[in-house]
Amino acid sequence: MKQFSVKIEVKLKAVVLDPQGKAVLNALSGLGFSGVSDARVGKIVELTMEGESSEEIGRKADEMCRKLLSNPVIEDFSVEIMEK
Amino acid sequence: MPNFGVLFFPGSNCDHDCYHAIRKTLGQPCDLIWHEETSLAGIDCVVIPGGFSYGDYLRAGAISQFSPVVSPLREFAESGVPVIGICNGFQILVESGLLPGAFIHNSSLKFVCRWTNVRVEDTDTPFTCTLRKGEVLKLPVANAQGNFVLPPDGNSSQGRRIVLRYCGDGGALTSEANPSGAEDNIAGIANGRGNVLGMMPHPERSFESLLGSEDGKKMFESVISWIKSRNADGKTV
Numbered sequence: 001m002k003q004f005s006v007k008i009e010v011k012l013k014a015v016v017l018d019p020q021g022k023a024v025l026n027a028l029s030g031l032g033f034s035g036v037s038d039a040r041v042g043k044i045v046e047l048t049m050e051g052e053s054s055e056e057i058g059r060k061a062d063e064m065c066r067k068l069l070s071n072p073v074i075e076d077f078s079v080e081i082m083e084k
Numbered sequence: 085m086p087n088f089g090v091l092f093f094p095g096s097n098c099d100h101d102c103y104h105a106i107r108k109t110l111g112q113p114c115d116l117i118w119h120e121e122t123s124l125a126g127i128d129c130v131v132i133p134g135g136f137s138y139g140d141y142l143r144a145g146a147i148s149q150f151s152p153v154v155s156p157l158r159e160f161a162e163s164g165v166p167v168i169g170i171c172n173g174f175q176i177l178v179e180s181g182l183l184p185g186a187f188i189h190n191s192s193l194k195f196v197c198r199w200t201n202v203r204v205e206d207t208d209t210p211f212t213c214t215l216r217k218g219e220v221l222k223l224p225v226a227n228a229q230g231n232f233v234l235p236p237d238g239n240s241s242q243g244r245r246i247v248l249r250y251c252g253d254g255g256a257l258t259s260e261a262n263p264s265g266a267e268d269n270i271a272g273i274a275n276g277r278g279n280v281l282g283m284m285p286h287p288e289r290s291f292e293s294l295l296g297s298e299d300g301k302k303m304f305e306s307v308i309s310w311i312k313s314r315n316a317d318g319k320t321v
Contacts (some may be wrong), residue, residue: 012188016233019189019265068150071143071179073186073235 001050003084004057010070010077011042045069054081086311088114089127091173093148097135098170098288106131110304119151128311129166129210130157132173134167134226134286143186145175154180166307167280168209171227174272174282183273183282185245187229191265197226199296200263200285202271209278210310211303212247212288215313217299220255221248221299223285225271230264232273236262248272248283 018040025039047064051057058071058081065077088106092099099116106114115123124130138147148154154176161167161182169177177183190196204212204219215221248271250262257269264284272283287300 016188017265018190019191019193019231023193064222068146069142071146071186073184074188074233 002052004049004054005050005082005084006047006049006057006061007080007082008047008061008065008069009042009080010045010065010075011040012074013076016074019082024068026053030035055084086128086308087126088112088129088131089117089124090114090133091117091119091153092132092133093119093135093137093176095135095137095139096133096172098133098172098286099215100316101286102131102133102170102288105291105300106304109291109301110308112308114148117153119148119153121153122156124153124160127160127165129307132157132167132169132176133288134171134173135250136156137172137176140172140229143179144163144172146180148176149180151319158182161275161280164277164279168211168281168290168303168307169280170286171225171230171284174284175229177280177282182280183275184235185273186233186235188233188304189229190227190231190263194213195226195228196230196263198224198263200225200271201251201253201255201261202248202285203255203257204247204285205249206247206274206278208247209245209247209274209281210304210307211281213310214306215302218255220251220253221290221302221316222297223283223287223290223300224296225263227264227284230266232264232266232270232284234267234270243276245274245276245278246270246272247274247281248285 020041021039070077249269290297290300
């Protein structure tokens, strides 16, 4: 068995309005940071997983994202896998 | 008399309001049902109350969909038993796939706690069958994530009914009347069959004139009348 670090990024789809991102954008411009034209806020879930191969881990992580970690109606996800 | 069952999860906080409204105000039998229960036998109408189940971790309602009680809930929903999810209960129904759509943060980014008006758009559901189409109900909302989003296949109305929309006093659909920025002013939506209703406003908080409105009671009187007429017809839901 190998150990893997799995980093899952969950973001609102580009077509979904992101009220948190909008607030961050407003706050940044309020602080005087100019030249920021967009801000989107997402989530990162880090898992430590055990398995035989990164393909196997990838399949499991994908299923986790579809069943729980993301809501496919409004969110996209990406998975990054690194062997420890 | 119809038996109501109010489910509660770790973090639910409107369970006793619902119980009080049904048991004390309407005088109907009502059970409080912990989320680890695996049977809903004997229940004629399931109520999923508001609150912050599992602390709204990950997404509001996301973790509750895996509670044991959700298995019999799915069977009930599919067999036509009336199910109403209020606020967080609505979020749980959406996350469990029993209703279409999803929720994001309110467009104002604020927790919104105020009275709203909602217009009845569909009277072909157990919860609205004794109401008039176009009738305006005064009901309160209290949420941070009430910004309802339809699935991307947005224009297809298959598998869903829009039951309640936020409106002004006279029934006009305006953005000022929409407390959360919800798509199409949607305050409540049902499945295609109409027996599963999710709504953001709290009918259980508008059961007595002392609370400022009795309009929420109308929706529960409606479901009681629906269940009684089904039973009188000898149909089992």
